[in-house]
Amino acid sequence: MGDQQWHSSITEIGPGKIRVRGYHITDIMEKLNFAEAVFLILKGELPNRAESEMMRAILVSSIDHGCSPPSVLGARNVIAGGNPLNAAIAGGVLVIGDSHGGAIENAAKIMQRWAKKEGAIKKLADDLVDYILENKIRMPGFGHRLHNVDPRTIKLFEIAKRCGFSGRHIELCIAIEKALEEKLGRKLPINVDGGIAAVISDMGFDWRLGKGFFIISRVPGLVAQAYEEMTREKPMRELGNRNFSYDGPAEREIGKHSDPGDS
Amino acid sequence: MGDQQWHSSITEIGPGKIRVRGYHITDIMEKLNFAEAVFLILKGELPNRAESEMMRAILVSSIDHGCSPPSVLGARNVIAGGNPLNAAIAGGVLVIGDSHGGAIENAAKIMQRWAKKEGAIKKLADDLVDYILENKIRMPGFGHRLHNVDPRTIKLFEIAKRCGFSGRHIELCIAIEKALEEKLGRKLPINVDGGIAAVISDMGFDWRLGKGFFIISRVPGLVAQAYEEMTREKPMRELGNRNFSYDGPAEREIGKHSDPGDS
């Protein structure tokens, strides 16, 4: 007995033929950058200039955050047990749950539900924060255990503004930050998860893809971390995710004259 | 008893500070595209123009290959069992082993060992193919169950040529294809794994990172596949990786006037 027929609208395959969302892979290889190709495969359509720029900024923003995130411990630990690279990346991605990276999904879910309502953004944000405080819910995407101000969010919204990208979700996100400050009496700054949640919501992505953006962005970091573990550490070492120190290159700048593509 | 101290040279973290390989994340968010950021985190240095272009082409090339790869079945099956997106991506990446995606690693290992030897490339390729045929080893990175000619490899090498990127490993890879044809009497074309293996070897990457390039490239495709499963199919359906058909957009072109960044 054969399995049931099913359908997919992502990629069409045949001898010598690979078409993603209708476009030949060779055409995509000629004309799109990686962030644009990610947009295409997730959304089904090509991004416009602003969407392309936002996608780039999102994916670059979360590429790594040092050795303390539990997903890094997860990936390194699989290597320490004597396993191949793909198992390590799987082990790292497995850790990216509700408490780590999951705030994008949860924040986007809330923002998408509230931004749909009628009324002024300020009023919606006030109502939302009242609801959260009354029900003693933690608003996902705000506050960070390390950063008082998350430099990634500032930059993300700066890029959004510069390329004319804005929308009701970004507005709501900023209004929530203000309302939280007013009602709590202290700042709970938008973290990078909250920022990404707002931007992907304005790009029209379903909140259920939220963790996907974080995973796509972070996997290169996990590969770098797993590879460093493989080449620099001994098997079965006793791992912890705090007791490391950084010994890489000192602070430097991406120079005007030495930028990529110019050597 | 505390854990042992260890070190990492990837990313430095502090309050308000995230520096990847020495560069501020905000600087990276301003100036690098995603492929360049991936290069930076894996290599430790910024890419030059040709390296940036090769990285882009590699990562775009393998973003998806329809529903037949076992990693897609792996990701969809985890969703079918009623699990979150991160578990599905982990389930997909877990499948990327020696028989699926692993050819990059294995081909790069062989190419890096042989390209180091002295002598003309043609002679090395002949010796390598003789060795392989005598020992009845399958040369990884050559031949494809579906594609007689892999369009991705052709395009990858075309881009390499155009941007002046070449090296001993790409030469060896092409010479191996010729030697295989001469000695076997039939063409075993370089597949995309073999092509990527040659290019990353010329970029100076360790073969042990081989599967990493494939994983970084394919994860966005797995996210799209898992999301489609989540939103389009019923839980616990009986899955197979052949009995699907494509029902997405018909063939189309990335137009000159509608290209990303122009709307």
Next chain:
Amino acid sequence: MGDQQWHSSITEIGPGKIRVRGYHITDIMEKLNFAEAVFLILKGELPNRAESEMMRAILVSSIDHGCSPPSVLGARNVIAGGNPLNAAIAGGVLVIGDSHGGAIENAAKIMQRWAKKEGAIKKLADDLVDYILENKIRMPGFGHRLHNVDPRTIKLFEIAKRCGFSGRHIELCIAIEKALEEKLGRKLPINVDGGIAAVISDMGFDWRLGKGFFIISRVPGLVAQAYEEMTREKPMRELGNRNFSYDGPAEREIGKHSDPGDS
């Protein structure tokens, strides 16, 4: 900076010393069977005779269910991709989510909440089923896509009865089956997940351990399936979870004279 201190009450370790829940591993190796050791490690105390027998029956009951469960496809698929046995088992366990195996957890959660209420079991079951039908919720642990009557549940409850093991949760479970039949007009028999949920609830286990019982029971089956894939099938084959047929030993009985321990 060292990691934060934390505590565990499971196993104490030192040179030449391994004590599980206070008992020396060598004492456990002498005196407990595997199901009793599982009870000890999960509950913290030794089982009595009835608990020991129920634990044995539960763990044996779900050891395998052929090749159609998605977790089997998951485990085999990881082998097909060219990966080690542990990755395959991880890949199989990863699939055991809300729609597969998760019914134990969800059924036990509901049963534990309702059995705590005051009142006659019949009345509670009626109220519960009314609540479920009104809210169009599917009652987890009842009905099976293949078995009209699940032989494992019948046997589980028969063993429970025989060894004098019973309690409010098993009673509630049976009463729910009756109430469902009365109110739906057709039988939705207790499946093995529902049966296990009732039994572990009467053993005093937290519903959050529900999936754990299924996983412990099923892992040996997954090892057998992954090993069969490894030794009997080719890599990268196109897998589906329906198109297999059984070619093992014909029907046979565990004879009185040839029972284990007697040859």
Next chain:
Amino acid sequence: MGDQQWHSSITEIGPGKIRVRGYHITDIMEKLNFAEAVFLILKGELPNRAESEMMRAILVSSIDHGCSPPSVLGARNVIAGGNPLNAAIAGGVLVIGDSHGGAIENAAKIMQRWAKKEGAIKKLADDLVDYILENKIRMPGFGHRLHNVDPRTIKLFEIAKRCGFSGRHIELCIAIEKALEEKLGRKLPINVDGGIAAVISDMGFDWRLGKGFFIISRVPGLVAQAYEEMTREKPMRELGNRNFSYDGPAEREIGKHSDPGDS
């Protein structure tokens, strides 16, 4: 296009019918303990009395080893990231690689290759140890970072002796320990991995199942560890696998009169 037909000799399924290796699951639920059911599903036949006893001892022996093994860190870390129990167990099993638990597989592989050779066991052990020392290979299954004498191996071999279970692999294993001591000048005691490798080899199991025995045995421990993390610790805590202390029950004995099945 349907998937290719394939076969399995493990379990036959039909409405109301579940037969494992030919035996009805209800018959198995009546007559086998869990270790015997594991033997049946892995081997395809019922164990005799000695095999049943050895299987029990093996599976009980490795049920847990405190919080320091990397698989425990793996499982707890997945919970810390905010994920379900099955993902945590998958994350733990994923870590069980060549450096952790993998010694069973590797030791069994070596023992099975050497025990097949003709000649006296002492001579074979001497040759094997000479070979290992000359090639600077680490003999898997001997030595332990914590235990000078592994109490589990002593007990395993004691039980083997008592129930008349012995064979060429156990003999070889003991001879290797002696030869290592003679030629190294210090004792490298058989650890539990080495002991299990010898016993399963004498039971006729393929070395490729080696990690499977460890996984089946350890999964209950991982469930207990993940559950403790879930119920006792906060999400996203900074985990390390050394900085814990035991706070469970003090040393105690499984009493003659309070043994399981007697209350």
